[in-house]
Amino acid sequence: MSPSEALLTRLDTIARSLAASGQALALIGLGSVGRETARLDAWSDLDFFAIVEPCAKARYLDHLDWLDAAHPLAWHFRNTADGHKALxxxxxxxxxxxxxxxxxxxxxxxxxxxxxxxxxxxxxIVEPRRPLPAATLPDETWIVGEALSNLLVGLQRWQRGEKLSAMRLVQGHALDRLIELDTLRAAPAPGDPFNRERRLEARQATLAAELPALAPGYTQTPAAALALLAALERRGALLNGAVVARIHALADG
Structure with a gap:
C-alpha cells in the first residue's frame, strides 16, 4: 500500500469509528483528502470535519475516544473552539x-x-453554503510600495540590532509582496486560499529558483534585502529612486 493509500485508508478507519460512536452523522474529507487527492503524498495531513447530532458536539470535542479507536493518539490539543490537532x-x-x-x-x-x-x-452537506471568500490581490502599486517600505524599515531595524524583526520584515513580509507580484502578473494555478506560499515551488518555478538568495536566514538580512530589490528591478517594477538609494545605503552600512 502506498503512503497516499494508507492515509485514505486511515480516514476510512476514522469514518468507521465515527459510525460506531453512536451520535455521528458524517465525515467530510477536506484538502488533499477531500477533492484534491491528486496532490496527496506521504507528508499530507488528514483534514476533516466530523458532523454530529445536535447537542453532541461537546462530547466529541471533550472525549477523543472515537479518534483514538481508529489509531492510538500520541498527542493532541484543542486549537479552536470547534476542533483539535492530533498526532x-x-x-x-x-x-x-x-x-x-x-x-x-x-x-x-x-x-x-x-x-x-x-x-x-x-x-x-459537503457543499458550503457560505463559500470561502475569493482570493483577491492588491494592485501592483500597493504591492511594490509595501515591499520597498518593508525593505527600508527592516534594514533600519537591522542597523539598530533588531535582527529577528529585520529578518521577518525583509525575508517574510517583503518576500510575501514579491510572491503577490508574481501571482498578480502570471496568474499561476490556484494555490492554498489561506496561504499563498503553499506549493509555490510547483506553481511559480522562476521565483522558487530565487528563494535561496531571497531568504538566506537570520544573519543575512542585508544580502536578502538587496536580492529582493534586484528581483523587483528584474520584474520591471516601478521603484522610487530615493527609496532604492536608501535601501542600498542601509544594506551596505
Whole structure:
C-alpha cells in the first residue's frame, strides 16, 4: 500500500469509528483528502470535519475516544473552539473540527468529499453554503510600495540590532509582496486560499529558483534585502529612486 493509500485508508478507519460512536452523522474529507487527492503524498495531513447530532458536539470535542479507536493518539490539543490537532502514534497528523448540522450554514470552507454519512444524511452537506471568500490581490502599486517600505524599515531595524524583526520584515513580509507580484502578473494555478506560499515551488518555478538568495536566514538580512530589490528591478517594477538609494545605503552600512 502506498503512503497516499494508507492515509485514505486511515480516514476510512476514522469514518468507521465515527459510525460506531453512536451520535455521528458524517465525515467530510477536506484538502488533499477531500477533492484534491491528486496532490496527496506521504507528508499530507488528514483534514476533516466530523458532523454530529445536535447537542453532541461537546462530547466529541471533550472525549477523543472515537479518534483514538481508529489509531492510538500520541498527542493532541484543542486549537479552536470547534476542533483539535492530533498526532497519531504512527506519525499521522490530523487537523479536524466537529460541527452540528445547523452550524454548517455559517462556516466558510472549500467543498469537501463525503467519506461517510449515516443513512438519510443529505450528500450536499459537503457543499458550503457560505463559500470561502475569493482570493483577491492588491494592485501592483500597493504591492511594490509595501515591499520597498518593508525593505527600508527592516534594514533600519537591522542597523539598530533588531535582527529577528529585520529578518521577518525583509525575508517574510517583503518576500510575501514579491510572491503577490508574481501571482498578480502570471496568474499561476490556484494555490492554498489561506496561504499563498503553499506549493509555490510547483506553481511559480522562476521565483522558487530565487528563494535561496531571497531568504538566506537570520544573519543575512542585508544580502536578502538587496536580492529582493534586484528581483523587483528584474520584474520591471516601478521603484522610487530615493527609496532604492536608501535601501542600498542601509544594506551596505
Amino acid at each position: 497519531m502514534a504512527d506519525g499521522v497528523f490530523c487537523e479536524f473540527a466537529v460541527f452540528e448540522p445547523q452550524e454548517l450554514a455559517a462556516i466558510p470552507f472549500a467543498p469537501g468529499r463525503l467519506v461517510w454519512a449515516r443513512d438519510g444524511v443529505d450528500p450536499a
